Amino acid sequence: MSDPNFNTKAFKRSLHESANYHRKGFGHQAEVTEEINLEYQSSLIQEIRQSNYQLQRGDVTIHLAEAFGFCWGVERAVAMAYETRKHFPKERIWITNEIIHNPSVNQRLQEMNVGFIEVIEGKKDFSVVNSKDVVILPAFGASVSEMQLLNDLGCTMVDTTCPWVSKVWNSVERHKKKDFTSIIHGKYKHEETVATSSFANTYLVVLNLEEANYVSNYILNGGNKEDFLAKFKKAYSEGFDPDVNLERVGIANQTTMLKTETETIGKLFENTMLQKYGPTELNEHFMSFNTICDATQERQDAMLELVKKDLDLMMVIGGFNSSNTTHLQEIAIEKDIPSYHIDSVDRIISGKRVKHKPLNKEIEVKENWLPDGEIVVGITSGASTPDKVVEDIIEKIFQLKAKTAVKV
Ligand code: SF4
Structure with a gap:
């Protein structure tokens, strides 16, 4: 709970002046941009973008939303996390939460030896952090009390909070x-x-x-x-x-x-x-x-345009705890379009079964989700979703439909 007498503005100001606090990169931008592009970008998505956000292969026509996926704030936060690893190669690095709501990006950070602060009995356990460590604050920020605690610990803070x-x-x-x-x-x-x-x-x-x-x-x-x-x-x-x-x-x-x-x-x-x-x-x-924020606005506007098309189904791609992805799905549901919110290609078990998260419900398996014959599929993804994840899902749909077409 916040203390009404605590001056949060003055605290933030003093933090900004502290040598232990960073809210910009460390000059390794070119290097990490190349790395990030290699890991998360997709040539297929580039191709679809250049063909007026459409692609047809066999029985499948894909319509991609005109704004989707990684937003500016997310790109910035991920790049800062990568830069932090480069700038502090030997230090222990922690992150107070998922950097963004995307499992593949968070997994990649773990592989880079960035530890996630554990939540024990509903509370984050900062006892693992010491003054020589580096702690990253995620794109959606951290509470004043967390920042105070880290400041008191004397550790280095890298704040990726989106402006x-x-x-x-x-x-x-x-x-x-x-x-x-x-x-x-x-x-x-x-x-x-x-x-x-x-x-x-x-x-x-x-x-x-x-x-x-x-x-x-x-x-x-x-x-x-x-x-x-x-x-x-x-x-x-x-x-x-x-x-x-x-x-x-x-x-x-x-x-x-x-x-x-x-x-x-x-x-x-x-x-x-x-x-x-x-x-x-x-x-x-x-x-x-x-x-x-502009990015949220653009993605929702693009989705409103996309659902005007005659779609047989919508794939809404993003982390299950991603709020902006859930709102994209709401737009499809309002239009009565069968829509599947999934976070990775692994959720597509086969052409008959998909493991997805219906709006406000737990994850469940839907049978016979992919219609026979020619289909038009709308695709969008939340602001934390790399293009690579979207590509894998489109390729999987092409593959599954190609198989059924051969059988017929
Ligand atoms: S969705 Fe908007 S507020 Fe959130 S990280 Fe992206 S640009 Fe920033």
């Missing part, structure tokens, strides 16, 4: 300065939202429009405080009181939420405060800054 995430933290600082409650559109357990909320004094995390409407209704009409607190259990700051802390609200977001929903929630609270306090008082009760 878009830092932008949200700055918004939260502005809310705090004016004594506003931050209403964060996100998942309260997601590492990025945990980090963002650690910068706020008072916050409430809302997952979706339904929860936002509930809060709006409470602001306008009041309600049962116990029910409110039970509904948002674990999603608010210590001592949060809806009767007191919803008079002045600022909007913040987890950068990878569905952007249309973030915008709608922002508008909803603006209208709520307008209704309650009138236009002349609005600025005293409502604050909002645009903090939806």
Whole structure:
């Protein structure tokens, strides 16, 4: 829980001035870019991009979303992690969490001898870290208390937090300065939202429009405080009181939420405060800054275009705990397109069976997922997914369909 008297802004400033803290690379950019391209890029994906995002082979037509895969922030974080290994060849290197939500990238870091801080009984075990070690903070950031702890340990920190995430933290600082409650559109357990909320004094995390409407209704009409607190259990700051802390609200977001929903929630609270306090008082009760990241926006817009095509199925590729990938899948589901969220080619067991994660459910096996005859397949991937993973999945579909075509 954050200490309301702790000056997070001053702490960050002192961190930026510290010789132990790095938030830029170490001058090995050219070397690591070559390495990363070799490991994660794909010539097949290049070919599809150059052919207007389409490719036909045998019975299969592939339509690729026009924006997908690795975003700028992820590329930057992965490159910084690779550079860290080069710059500190002998030191022990740790990472406080997955660098990004992608199993192949995290596996590769482990092979490079980068250790992941273990979670024991729900808490990260930093007892393994000593002052000579190097600790990488992932693209979605780390909480203030984690940064404080590492700073106190005196270890070297390499902070790969995406600047878009830092932008949200700055918004939260502005809310705090004016004594506003931050209403964060996100998942309260997601590492990025945990980090963002650690910068706020008072916050409430809302997952979706339904929860936002509930809060709006409470602001306008009041309600049962116990029910409110039970509904948002674990999603608010210590001592949060809806009767007191919803008079002045600022909007913040987890950068990878569905952007249309973030915008709608922002508008909803603006209208709520307008209704309650009138236009002349609005600025005293409502604050909002645009903090939806470009990459999330572009990927979701491209997906909205892709689902307009006549698709037989959609492959949505990305880590199962990747929020932005899940939102891409939501768009396919809204259009009633059979869609399969998988994180690697190994999930495709055969042309008959695929192991996938349906939206908001556990992983399950779907039988007869690949239709016979000619098919049109839409493909997209989340911001943490290397092109190589996408290539493997497209090749597998070509292969499976080629086999069935021969049988016929
Ligand atoms: S999705 Fe956006 S906020 Fe997240 S790492 Fe990529 S660019 Fe940064």
